[in-house]
Amino acid sequence: MDPQDPVSLDLGTNVVLYFVYDYLPDPPISPTSTLALSGASWVPDGVDRTSRLPNALLSDIVSRLPAKDAARTAALASRWRSVWRSAALTLVDSHLLQDSGTKRPYIIGAPSPRAVTDAVSRVLAVHPGPFRCVHLTCTSMDEHRGEMARWLDILVAKGVQDLIFVNRWALPS
Secondary structure, three states, rough: OOOOOHHHHHHHHHHHHHHHHHHHOOOOOOOOOOHHHHHHOOOOOOOOOOOOHHHHHHEEEEEEEEHHHHHHHOOOOOHHHHHHHHOOOOEEHHHHHHOOOOOOOOOOOOOOOOHHHHHHHHHHOOOOHHHHHHHEEOOOOHHHHHHHHHHHHHHHOOOOEEEEEOOOOOOOO
């Protein structure tokens, strides 16, 4: 293995990145549901009892949802829009991938998914904060240096409790 060979360097760096991802703490939410809806007890009268809960409790519930699902709650009713805005959001960029981040490891030098970068930027722009937990692990600093700097500024301004930030860098050719 030649330490000056770019292929060897990429391979070695990917091995390091694999271990970094393996040892990162899991996000406090999952993009896949572990509860089966068939086991839920449905109220036959069709009354929405969830919306009767206090805003503080609804906000706590929404803060435990993946960002996509939390944002979708705003479409339920006008009351839920304020709940989503007041919830301490959890944002995991790998959950915004088509496969919800289940295909790993991320390859060094591979392009960052533009859709994910755009989605993260939109969420950070529209949600007033605070952010309960933010995992930014699948964007390359080389490709999105300006956006990442803005993301960090926004997170500082809006408040973030837990931040996991992994820069997938590209080695010089």
